[in-house]
Amino acid sequence: MFEYAPAPESRSVVDIAGSYGLFIDGAFDGGKDGNVFKTVNPATEEVLAEVAAAGPEDVDRAVAAARRAFGPWSALPGAERAKYLFRIARIIQERSRELAVLESLDNGKPIKESRDVDLPLVAAHFFYYAGWADKLAYAGFGPDPRPIGVAGQVIPWNFPLLMLAWKIAPALATGNTVVLKPAETTPLSALFFADVCRQAELPPGVVNIVTGAGDTGAYLVQHPDVNKVAFTGSTEVGREIARAVSGTAKRLTLELGGKAANIVFDDAPIDQAVEGIVNGIFFNQGHVCCAGSRLLVQESVADELLVSLKRRMATLRVGDPLDKNTDIGAINSAAQLTRITELSEIGASEGAERWSPECTLPDRGFWFAPTIFTGVTQAHRIAREEIFGPVLSVLTFRTPEEAVAKANNTPYGLSAGIWTEKGSRILAVADKLRAGVVWANTFNKFDPASPFGGYKESGYGREGGRHGLEAYLA
Template sequence: MFEYAPAPESRSVVDIADSYGLFIDGDFASPKDGSVFKTVNPATEEVLAEVASAGTEDVDRAVAAARRAFTGWSALPGAERAKYLFRIARIIQERSRELAVLESLDNGKPIKESRDVDLPLVAAHFFYYAGWADKLAYAGFGPDPRPIGVAGQVIPWNFPLLMLAWKIAPALATGNTVVLKPAETTPLSALFFADVCRQAELPPGVVNIVTGAGDTGAYLVAHPGVDKVAFTGSTEVGREIARTVAGTGKRLTLELGGKAANIVFDDAPIDQAVEGIVNGIFFNQGHVCCAGSRLLVQESIAEELLTSLKRRMTTLRVGDPLDKNTDIGAINSAAQLARITELSEIGGAEGAERWSPACQLPERGFWFAPTIFTGVTQAHRIAREEIFGPVLSVLTFRTPAEAVEKANNTPYGLSAGVWTEKGSRILAIADKLRAGVVWANTFNKFDPASPFGGYKESGYGREGGRHGLEAYLA
């Protein structure tokens, strides 16, 4: 048997500055009325950099810069805007190793995920929307669709660079300008992207990046100079944003929380389903809005599937995100770790049976072992509330009708998975599931050409695909 040998990716491929300013009108600037905060490596709790926190005057400057730039940017022919997007996509590809290491350092996700999943998708989104920039008249939104204006975009910490691409690429392709606020715990890849914009010679003011906490985002969302708001994050904050923009005439898209059901029928290929279950809940430490956090397994195969799942979980390697062998990295922050821990303890207290494989967690940093709960009912909080961590709740069902009823018994509706060998069953079940995305015999598959978004408390509007253009066109 082979002994385990670490295969660490070098930190030296990326230069992290001691401090970062705000990216406004094509240049980095110190905050006028803001302060600074520190961003840390969640795997070690080491301070990575000091970052400017934008105050109201700083957001005013960023919105004003975007407004000035809008006149020239929106007047460019689509083919000219496409050249900038293609250039950005190629630079991202060229610098993907730097970006992947930076993302894993600041976020805590395994390097193999940031390298093999996030970065290829980031570049692909810019390539994809570059292709749309000169074809908007044929997108089905009228013969002469127009950009809306200045887009205020607020993104989360779970996929910092990918969420940036989902927001910025369609906005620029359609002729809008952007003020983006990254999450407070993961600002570095957005600030790196600012340098990509300069390298691509994007006109000043087309993309502006203001870092800070929730107050910065709240002021950006409420700013009278912002015409369109796009937010990805928690349902709670999404509600606040909806209240803020109500009656203002601003366009709004929200991509919020989820509690996805991953449904395994008795004719499903067990080994394939187990891989999909592991990918669905343990990918990115479960920090995924569409994570398959509720496993619904047909009663007759529950025991066999759980045995196989537990065996597979014993092979998962938890540890250094920069080690290419790592499967599960660090939890993004102390606050998120506290929430995962609290809800897991509640799950045990409510009578569900908890199981984790034996694994040694590092002494420093924020870590949580991959966990499954069996004996879970619909009434358990772990089956109703979004944990946003590597915690799986297992429920059983007997009939397809019961599976659908349990899957839909949630305030969320972002995604779902169906595992069966019968094509007719896939279509029949998918048609009844109230979820924006339904994966069949796979999970967590994304493509720039495919729209993504939810129902109910998972938000409204779509990102990706032709549908993703609509939110940025008047």
């Protein structure tokens, strides 16, 4: 097997300051109470920067700035708002190398993913919704749809810049203003996006960014002058937010956890399916809400597929996220690594057979080897609970009916995958799966024109596509 020489991307392309403030009303400031937290590189545990922690007074100021900006911004013709969105998209493209390196440093994901997946999709979402800004009357939500007001948006740490784009682009296109709270462990790309907004000469107050922990997000969600709440993250926090806004006039969309089934039938092309399985669970270290974390494989081809899967997993390269050869980067935080480790140990203790390829993990940072469990049943916790890491549970089935029953036997309903040569089987099975997105002979494919969202405990509402406008229109 070939050995790969290191091919590191230079971190000199991004200039990270020692400290960052909040972005409120078009300017950075340090926050009223002076509290700060540190953001670290999960691959090395090096402190990247100190970041201001927004308190209630800071959130009040950000919401007030968004409220002041709402009138003039919503009064602009759609074509004028579109110009700003187009400008933001082009600046993101121009600064994509800088932003990709920043994302990999702060998040731990491989540079080839942040460079080739995240950043192109971020720009594409702003381009796409820029195109909608002057066509809202034709979106199917009435002849004269109106913006809602101030949107409070809380995003997760797994795709920091991409989730920002999913939230901010449709909000701005429809005439709303935004207060966004990025995840505590990955605030830097949102703060760099604030600089993109200034570079695009976006009017002050249209986008405000408040950094901090869960209490900052909770205050933003509960703020009486926020009209719309959008949240992507865990189902547990999603429940808390739903309770917090119930009984109010706030609009709410939630994109929560998942435990997707990736179903491989006996006529599927094995090598193609293996690539889809690897992409489905090991992309972004498994930090993907729609990850294919349950592999359902037809019994007659299970042994053949597992041999091929293990052979492919042995070629995955774990290590420095800034190395262009790296397939699997660092786990985002010590807390997440602890959860992945605990659930994997529970899987082994409950009788599932654990396997990982031989790989040397770095001495510093947060790392977990790609892992599969065989002999898994529906009763195992690793088959029911979202692990949110590079861990795959393998189950078998005999008939399409059994595959559907097992796939749907979950409290989640975000995504699923089907692998078969028969188009009729794809349509028949997809129609029975209770999942918001069903991929056929592929996995983890996204397009800004295609809506994304789930059922059951995976949340409600859709992001992306024409459907993604609805949550921001009255």
